[in-house]
Amino acid sequence: xxxxxxxxxxxxxxxxxxxxxxxxxxxxxxxxxxxxxxxxxxxxxxxxxxxxxxxxxxxxxxxxxxxxxxxxxxxxxxxxxxxxxxxxxxxxxxxxxxxxxxxxxxxxxxxxxxxxxxxxxxxxxxxxxxxxxxxxxxxxxxxxxxxxxxxxxxxxxxxxxxxxxxxxxxxxxxxxxxxxxxxxxxxxxxxxxxxxxxxxxxxxxxxxxxxxxxxxxxxxxxxxxxxxxxxxxxxxxxxxxxxxxxxxxxxxxxxxxxxxxxxxxxxxxxxxxxxxxxxxxxxxxxxxxxxxxxxxxxxxxxxxxxxxxxxxxxxxxxxxxxxxxxxxxxxxxxxxxxxxxxxxxxxxxxxxxxxxxxxxxxxxxxxxx
Numbered sequence: 001x002x003x004x005x006x007x008x009x010x011x012x013x014x015x016x017x018x019x020x021x022x023x024x025x026x027x028x029x030x031x032x033x034x035x036x037x038x039x040x041x042x043x044x045x046x047x048x049x050x051x052x053x054x055x056x057x058x059x060x061x062x063x064x065x066x067x068x069x070x071x072x073x074x075x076x077x078x079x080x081x082x083x084x085x086x087x088x089x090x091x092x093x094x095x096x097x098x099x100x101x102x103x104x105x106x107x108x109x110x111x112x113x114x115x116x117x118x119x120x121x122x123x124x125x126x127x128x129x130x131x132x133x134x135x136x137x138x139x140x141x142x143x144x145x146x147x148x149x150x151x152x153x154x155x156x157x158x159x160x161x162x163x164x165x166x167x168x169x170x171x172x173x174x175x176x177x178x179x180x181x182x183x184x185x186x187x188x189x190x191x192x193x194x195x196x197x198x199x200x201x202x203x204x205x206x207x208x209x210x211x212x213x214x215x216x217x218x219x220x221x222x223x224x225x226x227x228x229x230x231x232x233x234x235x236x237x238x239x240x241x242x243x244x245x246x247x248x249x250x251x252x253x254x255x256x257x258x259x260x261x262x263x264x265x266x267x268x269x270x271x272x273x274x275x276x277x278x279x280x281x282x283x284x285x286x287x288x289x290x291x292x293x294x295x296x297x298x299x300x301x302x303x304x305x306x307x308x309x310x311x312x313x314x315x316x317x318x319x320x321x322x323x324x325x326x327x328x329x330x331x332x333x334x335x336x337x338x339x340x341x342x343x344x345x346x347x348x349x350x351x352x353x354x355x356x357x358x359x360x361x362x363x364x365x366x367x368x369x
Contacts, residue, residue: 023182027175034294035178039250041290042185043243046192048270048286049279050239053196055268056277057205058232059212061121063264064108064128068237070135070259071104072097072244077151077254078144090157094245101241102234104131109233113226116215128264136256150255157184157249165252181250188246192239196279199235208232212277273330275337277344284339293323 027035047069054062075097079088112123139147156165156177164180199205207228210218219225248254266289274285296319304311304318313321336344 019186023179027179032176032178035176035182037291037294039178039181039185041287042182042189043247043250044267044270044286044290045189045283046185046239046243046246047267048274048282049192049196050236050243051267052236052271052276052279052282053199053208053239054232054236055271056282057200057208057212058229059208060229060232061117061124062233062236063121063125063261063268064131065124065236065240065267066259066261066264067108067128067131068101068105068240069244069247069263070131070256071101071237072241073248073254073258074135074145074151074244075100075241076245076248077154080249081151081154083146083151083153084144087155090245090249094242097245098238098241101237101244105233105235105237106230108237109230113229125261125264128259128261132256132259135259145256148256150253150257152253154248154252154254156252164249185246185250188242193279193283200279204228204231209277269327273327273337275340275344278337278339278341281337281339281341285337288338292326293319296322 023035023038026038047065050068051062051065054060054065072094076090076093078084079086079093079096080090081087108124108127112120115123135145136148138145139149145151156163158164164184165177167174167176168180169175207218207223210221210223211225211228211232215225218228247258270285270289271282272285273289274283275281297315300313300318300322301311301315304313304315330338334340
């Protein structure tokens with residue numbers, strides 16, 4: 001076995017061990033609330049990887065991605081809660097939510113095929129807001145979404161009669177449902193990473209790269225730009241729909257407030273901060289932007305009391321202020337992201353190596369016609 005391959009195998013094994021014991025370490029030292037934060041980090045990893053297909057691979061700026069998250073969440077809530085009196089198995093609802101989200105992704109992608117840059121961003125932003133307002137007002141004349149009050153009492157996921165919403169006793173200790181969801185989300189996050197990796201190194205992935213670098217050149221090489229763009233929107237939306245269904249099951253409650261513009265901006269920031277187009281970078285960005293605000297939430301209040309003896313700035317406002325300043329500093333120091341791909345790093349530093357072509361010309365091979 002080559003030396004590099006053995007080192008990679010050791011790294012994977014150590015990472016697996018760390019991920020397996022992480023919730024017990026975090027829960028034992030910081031409490032169950034931080035295990036819940038880890039659960040949300042895994043959800044945001046799935047969301048960010050889905051958006052990375054659209055923004056990072058295909059180069060299409062999407063500010064309304066959270067709409068697909070909402071479609072998946074409301075699909076799960078409507079079909080597995082007392083609101084409509086319908087209770088379907090989760091293994092049917094999750095794929096259904098993914099299919100509906102992909103359908104809405106194609107609906108968004110079809111009218112914006114000729115748009116790019118700021119114009120595309122404005123249209124996708126409007127689409128995201130339309131979905132949120134739609135969910136907010138679809139309570140009359142027929143109450144479907146329950147309007148701004150949202151839908152509650154959503155049944156958690158059940159496997160072989162065991163509900164993920166209940167605590168479990170193991171080795172004499174009782175563990176909250178957040179531990180069970182952690183391993184379920186971890187499995188689906190790893191599956192998402194595998195799918196994204198396979199997509200990135202497929203003919204479709206190379207076609208997306210060619211589209212991102214120069215859509216005119218890609219079209220001249222014979223690539224079907226229309227289908228490639230629609231496929232990017234549909235694939236990205238699919239991951240958003242699955243994450244939305246998991247969110248509804250985990251929270252037990254959904255409302256339009258959870259799918260505002262700031263959520264779309266946050267997911268986009270995860271992709272940009274980590275490194276667009278680079279899967280490990282996107283994962284890093286998602287983890288940092290999920291955990292850092294929670295750390296600041298616990299630190300800012302006691303810090304002000306220790307320094308001034310009273311609260312000078314509201315902890316929530318100070319948290320977002322420091323968070324925003326940190327993002328600005330990172331973007332100024334490393335505009336390519338914290339963990340960029342070799343291609344993107346070379347582009348930002350104007351040092352394009354010979355083995356990193358500016359346009360992936362191989363993307364067109366085998367995909368002509």
